[in-house]
Amino acid sequence: MKVLSIDTSNNVLGIGLLDGNMVLGEYISNIKKNHSVRVMPAIQTLMEECNVKPDELSKIVVAEGPGSYTGVRIGVTIAKTMAWTLKIPLSGVSSLQVAAASAGRYFNGFLAPFFDARRGQIYTGLYKFENKRLEVLKDDRLVMSADWGKTLNNLDSNILFMSNDLALHEEVLKQELGSKAIFAEITELNPRPAELGLLGRDKEAVDLHTFVPNYIRLAEAETNWLKAQQNNK
Template sequence: MLILALDSSTSVGAISIHNDEGLVAEYNLNLAKTHSQRLMPQIISLMDDVGVTVDDLDGIVVGIGPGSFTGIRIGLATAKSLAQSLEIPIISLSTLDILANELVYIDEYICPIIDARRNRVYTALYHEVDKLGLKKKASKDQMLEVKELAKIILQELSNKVIFIGPATKVYQETIEEILGEQAIFIPNHYDLPRGAVLGRIGSLKLKAGSQHELMDISPNYLKRAQAEIDWERKVKKES
């Protein structure tokens, strides 16, 4: 089974190819170029390096956010187009799941955070593993103010919590002010979603028989786009 995994919901274009034996290759590019410029060339380049074509694929795995609205749309459109044209199964995953499973062998609670701007983050809590050996959600994906998140953890948990994700650099000081030594921050090379992790999760789920209908897969935005909010305000003012 040859699987293509891709996620473009953050600044990183994360892609990988997996077969029955595991990871074959991955690219993780954190560059200034937009995903619309680089995602398909990145996929083609990786396939060329591996020596396969899209016709060899047996399944697609895609990260659906939360994160950048534009990045999510680009990645999801690319993945769905490939799955539809090739008539192969597709599975979608929260980008928070990708981050949490960077630390799949860690026993502590894991709290991935992605910047939602205005002192807010996209987040969820993870603890223990499921029957596939993947991190289990202890809370749903949600958007919270950083201070609110830290206060909830302080009130609800006595355990140490490992924070991971691209927003850790931005909000580490704020979180530590509330949680102190209860908050653990790890080296920042774990803070970006990796194609290898996404591919591993997706491969395990596809092999276990999981897949999603194309029409049922939608972006995991967690909030409305700012352009939509601005347009609604404009209409109200003019009416």
């Protein structure tokens, strides 16, 4: 079973190829460049290097958000288009789950990945590995990082934080959690597309017609448009 995984939900662009229990290849970059012009060439290059043809794919797995509104939309749109064209199933996986699995598979404690959401807010959730399975303890949400620290302070074990936005929220989390707050190394912060593929490999397929990204909140432009429509009534 060959699985193609696609993650464009944040600055990190990740493409992975799995064949059964083997990782054939991964492409990862963490640079601020337009995913829309880079993702298809990255997919093509990786598949050519791994000698995998499109009609050999059995499934596509995509990071469904939260994250960058534009980035999430690009990845989901490409994944849906490919799944529809190739007539193969598609599964979506939380972008935060991918981050948690990439850094915390062997951490004996709680996992709290997050992405910056501006104005002191973060997209985050709470996870833990139990018997090699990633368990969701608190669903993905949008919250102030200080409030999140207060919430997690009630836990009875250390919490591992992983994010390419650590520098923006590390001090706040330290103030609320003290020594309970553990921060992943820089080499563990880029979500691995192979983990994405593994998380979604056996997950139930979505309905291509109704599947949409998990933005958690509306994009700022969409929010402003809705407010304008209400004001015009």
